[in-house]
Each structure stands twice: as structure tokens, then as C-alpha cells.
Amino acid sequence: MSEKSDKNGEGDHMVLKMLTGSQAVAWAARLARAEYIPAYPITPQTEIIEILSEWVRKGEMEAIFVQMESEHSLLTAAGTAAATGARVFTATSSQGLLYGFEMLYSIAGWRAPLVLVNVARALAAPITLEPDHNDVLAARDSGFLQFHAESVQEALDFVLLAYRVAEDNRVLLPAIVNIDGFHLSFTRERVDLPEQSTVDEFLPEYKPVNPIRASEPVAKGIPVLIPPLYSFFKYQMHMASRNALNVFREAAKDFEKMFFRSYATVEEYMLDDADTVIVMSNSFAAVGKQAVNAMREEGRKVGLLRIRLFRPFPTDDIVKSLRGKKCVVVVDQNISIGKGGITCPEIAEALYHLEDRPKVILPVIAGLGGKSISLEEFRHAVRVAERLASLKAGPDGPLLLFREDEAMLVDSLLKIASGG
Amino acid sequence: MSITKYRTLKDVPKEEFLVAGTPLCAGCGALLVIRLFHKALGGNVVWVNAAGCVTLMATFPYTPLRSSWFYTAMPSAPAGAQGIRDALDILIKKGKLDPAENLKVVVITGDGAASDIGLQSASGAIHRGLDFFYLCVDNEAYGNTGFQASSLSPIGSGTATTKPTHLYPAGNVLPKKDLFEIWRSHRPPYVATISPSHVVDMLRKVEKALSFKGPKLFLALCPCPTGWGIEPSESVQLARLAVETGIWPLKEAVYGEVTHTHIPSKRRPVEDYLKVQRRFAHLFKPIKNEAVIAEIQKQVDEYWSKVER
Amino acid sequence: MRLSDAPILERGHIFNPSYVLVTAPSLLFDPTVKPLEGMADGSVLFVNSSKEVQIVQPKKVHTIYRDITELALKHIGRDILSAAMGAVACKLSGLISLQSLVDSVEEELAELGLAADLIEKNVQLAKECYSSVESISLRGLDYKPSHKVVEVQYMGERGIPDLLSMGNTILRKTGSWRVFTPIVDKNLCTACGICYIYCPEACISLDEQGYPVINYNNCKGCLVCTVECPRRAIKTERETIWS
Known part of the structure; x- marks a missing residue:
């Protein structure tokens, strides 16, 4: 076609x-x-x-x-x-x-x-x-x-x-x-x-x-x-x-x-007035944008920052996009076992020295092995970040996103595997 | 062999492509092979190397070669040769490169890279009919890391990982892989064994190989004074002994057809070769291990019994 | 080896050595080695050499020359210097007794699987080396820190690790490796060229009449030429050019 x-x-x-x-x-x-x-x-x-x-x-x-x-x-x-x-x-x-x-x-x-x-x-x-x-x-x-x-x-x-x-x-x-x-x-x-x-x-x-x-x-x-x-x-x-x-x-x-197509090192999606910013990369960022749209309709000031160029790391552009925001939710579709996401510490380091750095940088692990990320998971992550901000608290390790329907599926498959 | 420009040692080409001052050990058999092999190859060569002793020939900011050199990685020098060969071909084909800039692509590895970690890559390149030379300088162990056993270490040899003990009095108990046959099974245009002691034989083989397009593979026995436990001065002598005892047959295979290029008229006993090397010393002291020596002799005898005269 | 009653906080490169032992004089001139760097006034330099070597000494250092190779040849018959140099270091520093030295030579060489007679030869070598020098105590070495931190510049294409100067190992004077020097006896030589062919190092060239000319700057003294010469026309002498 x-x-x-x-x-x-x-x-x-x-x-x-x-x-x-x-x-x-x-x-x-x-x-x-x-x-x-x-x-x-x-x-x-x-x-x-x-x-x-x-x-x-x-x-x-x-x-x-x-x-x-x-x-x-x-x-x-x-x-x-x-x-x-x-x-x-x-x-x-x-x-x-x-x-x-x-x-x-x-x-x-x-x-x-x-x-x-x-x-x-x-x-x-x-x-x-x-x-x-x-x-x-x-x-x-x-x-x-x-x-x-x-x-x-x-x-x-x-x-x-x-x-x-x-x-x-x-x-x-x-x-x-x-x-x-x-x-x-x-x-x-x-x-x-x-x-x-x-x-x-x-x-x-x-x-x-x-x-x-x-x-x-x-x-x-x-x-x-x-x-x-x-x-x-x-x-x-x-x-x-x-x-x-x-x-x-x-x-x-x-x-x-x-x-006629314009590319910056990062893409800002509904970022101008956002309090909370989801950071993502690659194709699932589309799902993240969809979640942003949904939360915007609910009146929440959420935006998304997508990293196009990961190396070299566009520190300056990330700083421009994220400084002054209240919460940053870094959704890593990867896991460094025993630590958390790979992107999150890089974002945190980029922002650390700013006076107006975000109050909360929440590390989130989602979408491993192609696992879907639903709207409710994004919403949950944003809620966790905003609650931490209101409590002036930091995250306790990365947030591992997983849904009840998935837990039930896992349970049923484990039963088959164990013959139980 | 029919027509050759190499009849006697007087015919060895005078042009040197390798200069002195390398960090390789005194009396290194591999270095001598590379030097002589290069004379027969002539100029316009790029060597593609896998990790081994000869990697140290060129360490920043020095190289002994007047030709190009590309160190790739231990498992994949033949793949590196593939990339260079293909790039030169496509650039010449597209008119981006003067054909005068073309090069002969020569893989140079030790026996560990050739027979163990890099065998897959070599097999791939030979299978694809890559137009390249492969020179394996075989000192029968991982020399650069301190002489540990490779799959080309001979049975009965002591290495850093096959030390003779009361439980393993023979030292290495595994047989030497037959890399010549592994290569030959791919039916490349040319496979040969060479020895630094038999220079005219080596030069003629390189000369012959130059006439083929496709994989041209050379397995060179390279005495290693430090690993074998010989005096550096004995290096060439040991290579000669290997030929004269029949341990190292000099042969070639053209499209799989094997010819022995030198058949020792009266083979010396393998003991003459073994007893002068520290890596076999445990076969002679404190008590002579007749069984292992006899087994090595038997294998050599069996090999030659099948060779047509 | 790191050994002290107090914790040793140096690792790797020793910036300000008190004692420097050099196994071959040529290393003094090697731009990639620079053994004299960081030495302070009053520190000690030991060079394995039979005679003094012209070096530009940045500081007033005690310099000692001994031909340890000669001793190794005498005891072991080969230029294996580890026990010898170790013994010199033990004595110079005055920190390690002869008995400790002997014990460790025996222990380490046994670990390497050396035969008892060879270990004994090494012990004898170590003992003679130990007694061949005097201890030099160090007092108040004045190290002047000379390191300035600089900014690394981006060098463009020059910052790529490609080597464009071909055949430049000739600059490395591997002649200093030699223990014995091959010398062609012109009376016996027939100009057959065999030594030229079998030299692994390309250190032998042929003159117009076809006689061999040895490049002593780079000849490592492997002596393949002496063995391969059909007329035995290449003699050997104990190396003196470098030491």
C-alpha cells in the first residue's frame, strides 16, 4: 500500500x-x-x-x-x-x-x-x-x-x-x-x-x-x-x-x-504545565502518552518525557525538561537485578545539583519481557510519586508494577507447571 | 611440484617485511615462520590477528611489520578477515577504490585460537569460500598466557594445566586435534603444513597457494623455547627433528587431495625429539615412561604406514 | 609483594621509589618504562651491568653497578635473574636477613616445580648476590611532588589508536636482551646465507659479497644462527656491548 x-x-x-x-x-x-x-x-x-x-x-x-x-x-x-x-x-x-x-x-x-x-x-x-x-x-x-x-x-x-x-x-x-x-x-x-x-x-x-x-x-x-x-x-x-x-x-x-520531521534528543509530551512527568523511551512511550491523556482528562497535570538519544546522554535537554517539576516517574523497561532500573539513576544524577530539582524521582520497573503496562499501572505509579511528594519522603526501592489479573494468571500457570 | 622459483635456499626473497625489535621471545619459531612466510607472500598484505603471543608483535606505539595489521579478538580473526576482504571487494567494484590498493588478507593466530575458541569462525570463513590466507603458528599450547594446554597440545606433554603428577604421569592425556583434517574436510583449495626448518618447502607452498582464490590454510609447527623448555638456539633444530621423526608430516591438500611434500626416508625415533624438551622430561625422569613413548611412536608409525610412497 | 608492619596504602605504580633495581641497562632509556622517575635525592639505584652507564640523573642517587648476569651464568648456567635481583633488593634495603632470603627462594622455586639441584643453584646465586652489595639505609628522602593535573583535550583523528609508523620496533634496542653475542668468523664463513635465512628477528643482512652482517642493536642473542651455520662459523662471546 x-x-x-x-x-x-x-x-x-x-x-x-x-x-x-x-x-x-x-x-x-x-x-x-x-x-x-x-x-x-x-x-x-x-x-x-x-x-x-x-x-x-x-x-x-x-x-x-x-x-x-x-x-x-x-x-x-x-x-x-x-x-x-x-x-x-x-x-x-x-x-x-x-x-x-x-x-x-x-x-x-x-x-x-x-x-x-x-x-x-x-x-x-x-x-x-x-x-x-x-x-x-x-x-x-x-x-x-x-x-x-x-x-x-x-x-x-x-x-x-x-x-x-x-x-x-x-x-x-x-x-x-x-x-x-x-x-x-x-x-x-x-x-x-x-x-x-x-x-x-x-x-x-x-x-x-x-x-x-x-x-x-x-x-x-x-x-x-x-x-x-x-x-x-x-x-x-x-x-x-x-x-x-x-x-x-x-x-x-x-x-x-x-x-520535514523534527527531532530533538528528547521528546516533550504535555510537559509545559505538568507537575508529574513520566520518563520513558522506545515504543511503549506511546502507551505512556495514552495514560497521560487519560490522567489529563481527570484533571491531573501529568506529562511525559521520552528519551530518543540515550548515548550520548542528553543531560542538558533532560535538565531543561525536568527542572522545576514536582515528581518524576522513571519507567524502566529493564532491571538491573539487585538495584532497579538503569535509566533512573542517570536521570537522578542529571537533576541532583539543581536548586529546583524535583522533590521525588520514583524508579519504576514495568513491561519486562513484553509485559503490558495498563493505564491503572501508570496511574498507580503517578499516585505513589505524588503521595511521596506530599509526605516529603523518598521511594523505598523501585516500584515493581504488576496487576492482579497478571498475578492470577501467574498463579494458574504455576499450578499447571507444578502439577498441582 | 612443477614450476617454482624456489629451488634452493639461495632463492629466498631478500625483501624484509618484518623488522627487528619485537617483544617476542628470543628464538621464537612463530616469528621466523611469519618472517619467511611474508617473504613468499610479498607485499600488499593485511594481517588479521587473534589474541596470542604474536599479538604482542604490535603493541602501541610500535609494530615490526611494514604491512598492515588488524588485531580483532581471540574468537573471530577469520570474521575480521571477511569484513576486510568484503569491504575491499565492494569498494573496488563500486569504483571507490583503486584496484592497486587491494591487499592480500592473511589471518594469523596461534593454535588455541585456531583449534579452540576460533574454530567456529574459521569454519565459517572456509565454508563461505573467503579469499584469504590463514597461518596458524602452532606452538602446541596457549603460550601467551603461560603455556596452558590447547587442543593442539600433543599427548604426553606437560603444560601449565597438564602438569605431570603421580595421578597423571603422562602430563597431557588428550590427543592433538587434527586441524589439518578439520580444515581439509571443508575442501578448500589449499591446506598445507609447514615447518620453519624446511624453508624451500614453505616458500613453494605459499607460492602455490597464491595461485588459488579462496581459503588457503597453513599450519606451521613453531618451536617455543620458553614453553617447550629448549634453548632459543635450538628452535629450528627442534622443528627439523619434528619432521625427521615423522611427528610433523609436511604435506598439502589441493581441493582435498593430499600429497606429502617430504617423506623422511628413514624416520628417527620420536624419542630423539621428545627427550630434548623440558615439556616431555617427565617421560624420561625419574623413570622412563616406556608406555607413553611407545604409544607416541606407534601413532607416528601408524600414520606413516598409510602414506603412499 | 607488599609487606610491612603498618598497612601499606600504595597500590600499583610506585611514585617515589626508595630503591630501584634495573635488570637491563637498556631499560633506563626506554620511553615506556622510565625507571628513574620519582626518585629522590639519597635513594638507591641498582643496575645489572658490569660498567657504568651514561644516564642523566635528575637527583643525587646512590648508583650501584654489578654484573648479576655473570653470576647467574656462573651458578645456573643461564641468565635467570629473579632470585639474583631479589637477593640484591633484600640486602640493599637491609630489611631481610640472608636466612629469610634463602628460605623464600627455596619455597617459591619448589612451588614452581623446579628440581632440587636447580633450586640449590639458585640459592647459591642468591647468596653470592646478597653478599655482593652493602645495605644502604635511607634517611629523610625529600620527595618533591611534581604532578600537575591537566585537562584532556579532544584530539580528533589523532585520538584514534591507529598506528601509522610501520616497522618502528627497530627503535626498541632488544640487543640488550643478549647474554651471548654471535660473532661471524670471516675466515670460516662461506657466505652461504643460511644464518640470514634462519634469523627469526631479521637481524642478519647480507653485504654485497653475501657475507652476513649482524644488527647488534636488535639481535636478542637467540643464537639460532650459531646452530644453523653449517660451518660453525659463528662464535659466541659473553655480551659486552650493552652491559
Whole structure:
């Protein structure tokens, strides 16, 4: 299903299509003229590589598609190819991301820009298929930039933006674009599919630094056994990642001019007069917005802040959005066992030194392994936060959201499992 | 072999691609193999390395090589080679890269990376028909971490994790994996064993391999003075003894067809090779372990009994 | 090893060493080692060398030269220096008795599985090293802190750990590893080139007539050349160039 639209009357055609998240990111790789795609199947990522392999086999993409024997090898090949000068696209998910984990740090340390789509899926054990963000957030310290998409459109756009930022010579770091499994990967949404010529204009050719060439030998990835030198290179990566904040903002400006969609590092939803702000990322933020709408109808001043760029962490923008608010409810769809959510401490640290910092920052765990989050759960979390604020008290560990109907379901399934 | 430019040691190419000053041990057999192997390969090479002793050849800010080098990770150097090969191919195909900038991609790993943690990656690359060289410098243990047993450690050898004790008088009780056969089972264009002692044989094999597109795999026995317990000066001698005792057969397989390139006319007893190495000392002192030595001899004899002359 | 009656709060890098023991003189010049850094006036430097080495000493330090390698060769027949250097450290500091030293050499080498005769040789080596130096007590070492904290600048492409200077290990003078030096006897050499072929280090080149020329800056003294030479035309001498 597709239609042509002529948005601004200047002949700038965009094709409107109903695409799944998998299709959208495959299209983004194609539009970005990715020329190397090492791949390995894993649910729910596999559709992406199926599409790309077909396009390459039909000659519709001028690229090499190679099916590797593991994600570890996939990431190794992706990294060395990017260091050699090819524009690389790849995708994985969950266990696959973890299987290749050491290479995330290596690729980032090689300063080899490429784009990896992670189709979020919760981690074993117990093994499961539906999403949460423990997989992608496990990679948060690696040096990869991280873009978290809420919609299929964002999934496509973030791949393009990710190339632009990653390959910028002020950054030179690889990027992960996270799309939630099932909710984005297998769900069709309306997508403005950009014109190739506009993408070409937005995304200049990748100019690798010190690529491997016969005429200019180079040694890459070699041990740095001298501690100050090691520290130096790690600091350089950090500063390059911090540079990516402004590089992203520049790129987003160009992107808006060319594609009429505007992206800040964070999205503010009904935030202006909000007393309580729910912080989320990725596709379930939509459910959070729905809850905000419902609570607004009840007269509660609730808003939502969605983090698009998780690495580099957009501290300044988060501060702008959250300073002066009464309560912040950080809904983490992940769990650091024995501590709580991963995002919440990062938000708290960003706000700590402000005079007008929120009175309560409530850590909430929800939606693990694809568990739904109902309106009542959001409402409960907001109520808990507001009560703490009125009591001038702090939270007693993270709030684990779970419903009665779910508890009953669990109970019935445990009975079956135990034969009782 | 038919036409070759390597007839005698006088034909060894003079150009050096490896300079002195590496931090590798004195008398390192692997270093000698790399140096000679590179001479036969010629220039325009990128080495793709997995963790092992030779990783220390290039440590920031030094490298002994005049060629490119890419340290990847212990399990996945062949995958790293895949990425480089494919990137060069697509860039050349798209006209973004002058074909004169092309490189020969050579994986260099130790035996642990080749036979244990990196076997999957190697199998994948060979299966895909990747156009690359693989040089495994086999010192028969994890040398870089202090000489622990790998699956290419020979039976009867003492290593840091297979120390001979009264319960395990033989030291290592597991047999050496036959990596040559594992590689050969993929039917790549070229597989060979080489030895730093038999230089003309090595050069001819590299020369031959250069004529094939696809995986070209080399397994080199590399005496390790520190791990084997030999004098650095004896390094090449030990490699020669391994060939002369028949422990290290020199052979090649072209698309799976095996030819022995050197058949020792009269094989020396394996004892001559074993008794000069500290890693086998427990087989001789305090009492001679005749059974293990005989077993090693038997395996060698059985191997050669099947080789057609 | 960390040992004291009071808790030791130093870990890792020792900023202000009282005693510095250098196993090979070349390390004094290695930009990645810098063993003299942080030494105060009155501290002690021990160098394993038969003669004095020209070094720029930032401070007035007691410098002692002894050829410990020679002693190791005498007792063990190999340049294994751990017991020897340990013994020197024990004596210099004046903190550890000869008996404690002997006990620990025996204990540690037995743990490593060394044969009894080899342990005994190491003990003899340790004893001779112990008696070869005098204890030097330290009084009132004046350490001047010289560390300033600076801001790290973003270096762009230079901040990427790629190496562009190829073949530069030649700068590392591994010649100092040598215990014995190979020397070509021109009268016996037939210019067959075999030593050149088998040198693992590419330290032998051939001159116009095909005779070998050894790069002593980098030759580690593995002596493969002496064994491989069919005419036994390469002799060995105890290393003197570096020590």
C-alpha cells in the first residue's frame, strides 16, 4: 500500500507506505546506500536481513550481503569492514547482541562507524521473545551511540541520522538504533519513505579515517598496554560521544529541512504545565502518552518525557525538561537485578545539583519481557510519586508494577507447571 | 611440484617485511615462520590477528611489520578477515577504490585460537569460500598466557594445566586435534603444513597457494623455547627433528587431495625429539615412561604406514 | 609483594621509589618504562651491568653497578635473574636477613616445580648476590611532588589508536636482551646465507659479497644462527656491548 504525496508543492515527492519496523530499517539501510551487510538470523530481527538479502540478490542494492556463523563474527566483520571504508549496516537482537558483546567495545574502540539495529527482546533466562531493554542497555557503556525509536517512522529516520552522526569526523563512533521487537518490528505503520536523491544529499559519502590500503599501511586494534595511553584513548571516545550531541542537533536541523520531521534528543509530551512527568523511551512511550491523556482528562497535570538519544546522554535537554517539576516517574523497561532500573539513576544524577530539582524521582520497573503496562499501572505509579511528594519522603526501592489479573494468571500457570 | 622459483635456499626473497625489535621471545619459531612466510607472500598484505603471543608483535606505539595489521579478538580473526576482504571487494567494484590498493588478507593466530575458541569462525570463513590466507603458528599450547594446554597440545606433554603428577604421569592425556583434517574436510583449495626448518618447502607452498582464490590454510609447527623448555638456539633444530621423526608430516591438500611434500626416508625415533624438551622430561625422569613413548611412536608409525610412497 | 608492619596504602605504580633495581641497562632509556622517575635525592639505584652507564640523573642517587648476569651464568648456567635481583633488593634495603632470603627462594622455586639441584643453584646465586652489595639505609628522602593535573583535550583523528609508523620496533634496542653475542668468523664463513635465512628477528643482512652482517642493536642473542651455520662459523662471546 503506498501513495505519492506532494507535501510542500515544490515537487518534493515522498512516498507514503505502510511498513513494519523491519521493513522500515531495511529501507533506511538501502536509502543510506549501505554497501556491506553481515548478518545472522535471530527472532525478532530476522525479517530485516531477509529483506536486505533479497534486495542484494536481485541487484536492487549494490552491496555485499554475507551470512555469518554467529553474531560475534557478524560484529567482527562489520567492524573491520567499516574500518576498511565500507558503509556497514547490520542488525541483531537480545541473545545475539550479548553473544557478540565483546565486539561492541572493540568496534567502538576502533572508532569504526556503522549502524546496528537492535530489535529489542528480553534476555534469557528465562528465554523469551518479547521486548524489554535489558539487551540494548547492556551495551550502553560500549561507546556505541544509541537511538531509541518510538515509531516505525522514527526507526527509519534514526538509521539515516545515525549514519550522519556516527560518520562525522567529530564523532567516529558506531551507533545502535533500537526498535522494540514485535511492537515496532512486526507492526505496520504509515511511513514517509524519503526520496533517494534527498537522502543522498543528507548523507555524504563515508570518508574513513586511516583505512587499510596497500599504499598506506596501518596497524589497527593493537594492544595499548600503557595505562595513561589507555586512559587517553578512552577519554577521546567519551569526548567524541559528547560531541555527538551537537552533531546530532546539526544533523536534525538539516533533516528537518529536507524531510520535514523534527527531532530533538528528547521528546516533550504535555510537559509545559505538568507537575508529574513520566520518563520513558522506545515504543511503549506511546502507551505512556495514552495514560497521560487519560490522567489529563481527570484533571491531573501529568506529562511525559521520552528519551530518543540515550548515548550520548542528553543531560542538558533532560535538565531543561525536568527542572522545576514536582515528581518524576522513571519507567524502566529493564532491571538491573539487585538495584532497579538503569535509566533512573542517570536521570537522578542529571537533576541532583539543581536548586529546583524535583522533590521525588520514583524508579519504576514495568513491561519486562513484553509485559503490558495498563493505564491503572501508570496511574498507580503517578499516585505513589505524588503521595511521596506530599509526605516529603523518598521511594523505598523501585516500584515493581504488576496487576492482579497478571498475578492470577501467574498463579494458574504455576499450578499447571507444578502439577498441582 | 612443477614450476617454482624456489629451488634452493639461495632463492629466498631478500625483501624484509618484518623488522627487528619485537617483544617476542628470543628464538621464537612463530616469528621466523611469519618472517619467511611474508617473504613468499610479498607485499600488499593485511594481517588479521587473534589474541596470542604474536599479538604482542604490535603493541602501541610500535609494530615490526611494514604491512598492515588488524588485531580483532581471540574468537573471530577469520570474521575480521571477511569484513576486510568484503569491504575491499565492494569498494573496488563500486569504483571507490583503486584496484592497486587491494591487499592480500592473511589471518594469523596461534593454535588455541585456531583449534579452540576460533574454530567456529574459521569454519565459517572456509565454508563461505573467503579469499584469504590463514597461518596458524602452532606452538602446541596457549603460550601467551603461560603455556596452558590447547587442543593442539600433543599427548604426553606437560603444560601449565597438564602438569605431570603421580595421578597423571603422562602430563597431557588428550590427543592433538587434527586441524589439518578439520580444515581439509571443508575442501578448500589449499591446506598445507609447514615447518620453519624446511624453508624451500614453505616458500613453494605459499607460492602455490597464491595461485588459488579462496581459503588457503597453513599450519606451521613453531618451536617455543620458553614453553617447550629448549634453548632459543635450538628452535629450528627442534622443528627439523619434528619432521625427521615423522611427528610433523609436511604435506598439502589441493581441493582435498593430499600429497606429502617430504617423506623422511628413514624416520628417527620420536624419542630423539621428545627427550630434548623440558615439556616431555617427565617421560624420561625419574623413570622412563616406556608406555607413553611407545604409544607416541606407534601413532607416528601408524600414520606413516598409510602414506603412499 | 607488599609487606610491612603498618598497612601499606600504595597500590600499583610506585611514585617515589626508595630503591630501584634495573635488570637491563637498556631499560633506563626506554620511553615506556622510565625507571628513574620519582626518585629522590639519597635513594638507591641498582643496575645489572658490569660498567657504568651514561644516564642523566635528575637527583643525587646512590648508583650501584654489578654484573648479576655473570653470576647467574656462573651458578645456573643461564641468565635467570629473579632470585639474583631479589637477593640484591633484600640486602640493599637491609630489611631481610640472608636466612629469610634463602628460605623464600627455596619455597617459591619448589612451588614452581623446579628440581632440587636447580633450586640449590639458585640459592647459591642468591647468596653470592646478597653478599655482593652493602645495605644502604635511607634517611629523610625529600620527595618533591611534581604532578600537575591537566585537562584532556579532544584530539580528533589523532585520538584514534591507529598506528601509522610501520616497522618502528627497530627503535626498541632488544640487543640488550643478549647474554651471548654471535660473532661471524670471516675466515670460516662461506657466505652461504643460511644464518640470514634462519634469523627469526631479521637481524642478519647480507653485504654485497653475501657475507652476513649482524644488527647488534636488535639481535636478542637467540643464537639460532650459531646452530644453523653449517660451518660453525659463528662464535659466541659473553655480551659486552650493552652491559
